[in-house]
Amino acid sequence: MRRFALYAMAVAFVLCGCTQRKEAKPKAEYRAIDTIPMLIMQVQKCSRLYTAEYNIHKIVTYDDIVRLKGSVLKRDFNVKLPLGDRKIAIPMDATLKAYIDFEGFSERNIERRGNKITVILPDPKVALTSSKVDHKNTKEYVSFTRSHFTDAEMASFEQQGRASIIASIPRLGIIETARDNAARVLIPMIKQMGYAESDITIAFRKDFTERDISVLLDNSTVER
Template identity: 50%
Template sequence: MKRIIYLLIILAALIGIGYACRGRIKGMAGGEAVNLAADAGQEAMPAQKRPEGDDQAEARLLISRISQQSRLYTAEYRVHKIVTHEDLLKLKGQIFGIDFEHRFNIGDRRIAIPIEVTLKAYVDFSTFTARNVERRGSFIHIILPDPRIVLTSSKVDHQGIKQFTSLWRSAYTDEEMTEFTRQGVESVLAEVPNMRLLHTARDCAAQTLIPLLSSLGYQEDHIIITFRDGVETERIEGLENIKQMNHEVH
């Protein structure tokens, strides 16, 4: 009789736990989140996966793509960032509108990846025509297209990578490190509008063209270089590329 009662208790407990948690917990070994307050229609946060179609489509594209350009690069910017990641178990959320976050030091691992990003500012001369030039006597007025910023290279300082892992955690994989690098470069490109690079790009473009025009016989103080008015937005090529894995976005 006692055994039957014990079995009934265990069975009831298992039924109760299984009913409460059915379909909600997807496991934490892969690092996915458990949403304890999910709506019935919501799903737990899925693991980040690239759709299979993207890899296949990219494989079908030509490996090399050659395109003719007419870009005058006038300034080069070198940006440094240390990408850090702490792989801790974290419980965060809201209780009655109050945000909270708590980290559990269970199996700690951390990594710091120094990266160098090179950006260049250029003026696209493919659309430059005689309408961009005004001459009045010895004066010449050139209206240049808006400068643009493009990412030309990003490099990981492999020598400078520091990694710390606890005994019962595995080391960071190469795939994880490349993912962190991608996030780091993405964050650099997102910061570019705050760096006000276009102002220096315009100055450098003028400093490049004025000596050229001077060598053709124009006096320096008779050379006027302007850019299109009203366009202050920094257009960065590279951010979309990393997100969409395409190189050029116009």
């Protein structure tokens, strides 16, 4: 698990209903016993915290070329036939939203050693909340010997575009943004309970890669 400390960060996100109370800094012994349940209760109030939103523009391209393949006198040939091309470029706009669900947040998400505290965030979720094809700017070239792209083919290309966007989630930086923005909410909350900012660490349980797409993706909101 990779951890990091965030320093001198201003609160840039709405605290989604989380309330803060100014309290006198308790003694270290009292804090170790009493502030953890209070922190858990405050974090759970946040419920689902949306931490990042990305607007993606992608152009899906498809090139369908008719080729003649075979062999003559044991020599293979592969020839592009003239006037047999079909090409299309489909612009797409999509919106990705990342959030962290704190509903199941508990003492298992908190590690404390002396005056230092680490909050291990629940796994982030990413939802493809919308996608739209720019039909007006779709470019299509079809030679007169070929048929135009069918509605079924167009729908398939659009689905491929959405799948490509989903596959690129770990490379977009949206997970890092989700962690940073969650820290901007949680660090001031923890400081209110008497911890120094330099003693607070916000982390995910692991670094997420393309293999974790099935874990990260919120399929309930993905458009079909």
